[in-house]
Amino acid sequence: MKTFIASLFLTASLAFSSTGFAQSGTAASNLTAEGVETRFWVVITANGKIEVNVIKAEKEVSVNVLDQFGHTLASKVIDKEDAATRTKFDLSQLPDGSYKVVLIDGKHKEVKNIELNTRSVEAQRVVSVG
DSSP: HHHHHHHHHHHHHHHHOOOOHHHHHHHEEEEEEEEEEEEEEEEEEETTTEEEEEESSSSSSEEEEEEETSOEEEEEEEETTOOOEEEEEOOTOOOOOEEEEEEETTTTTEEEEEEEOOOOOOOOOOOOOO
């Protein structure tokens, strides 16, 4: 368990310190309620999957993935005993577009907007002989 938490903190520090991650789809935030901080961030992988990482105090939180119309596509409740979690959601079967990841922490709600874009870009090379 200590190894998991240590690796999670290492992942968090890399995500927060790297601008490359920020440009490739990492979004992080903090929720503060009554002096207790909950941190979460979203990482979008290349294959249409997202990872939602949550570090929190002893309280229950829920993570929801919503489409552009506000419909819940996936939901996960994180028990209060779990201090740090990584939840994976597979969005590869969904069409490209805007989605929201919502973390509800008792009285507070934090929303992260994500853009799913799975279109591949083909490299074109022109060869000329002179």
